[in-house]
Amino acid sequence: MSMGQDASSDRAARLVALMGRVALADREAFDQLYRATSATLFGVVLRINRDRSQAEEVLQEVFIAVWRQAASFDAHQGQPLTWLTSLARHRAIDSLRRLATQPSTISSFGHLDEDGGPNADGEDDLLVHMPSLTPGPLDLLDDASRAHSLQLCMASLSGEQRSSLALTYYQGLSHAEVADHMSQPLGTVKSWVRRGLQSLRSCLDRAAGLIASMEKAA
Secondary structure, eight states, rough: OOHHHEEEEEEEHHHHHHHHHHHHHHHHHHEEEEEEEEHHHHHHHHHHOOOHHHHHHHHHHHHHHHHHHHHGGTTSSSOHHHHHHHHHHHHHHHHHTTTTOOOOOOOOEEEETTTSOOOEEEEEEEESSSSOOOOHHHHHHHHHHHHHHHHHHHHOOHHHHHHHHHIISOOOOHHHHHHHTTTTTHHHHHHHHHHHHHHHHHHHHHHHHHHHHHHHHH
């Protein structure tokens, strides 16, 4: 076996170990996995979605999905980088589908002159030369934790409260429109929204306190 094959095998084994630890909610392993693979996965995403800012958002989605789905990775079925690359590719393709109906109004192509400045006469992709604004792995993990907490807290509400909050804040309906949609009195809907928000706020405050306590103890 060549030195290159040895290095590749060692890297694969390290990634397998990291994936196993991430599946057990190991934040340090998640940070190491991000540092070891983010550049490669960003390249995969950027080749599909050439808008750098959108590609950075997709990369965030990829690692949030990794944190949530790491337990589904099976080292006996394939290499970890293959699994991660497939996840990144699918997320990037999904991002293009979401944007299929949105007009593109800004061109990212130009030419970099000798001083590194843009020149519109050329055809270089200027976004490739822009500094990355991608959040770090712990930022992504915090986003995932907040999203998971919100999901759990929403599940603790009554069905009426969840529905009224979703229609009000996710679909942008007024209280009167929500009442009409749910065939309920306006006062009842307002009560559901108010009590739902109060319960949601209390639940999220408790979740934030728990996360802070766990971080201090770590």
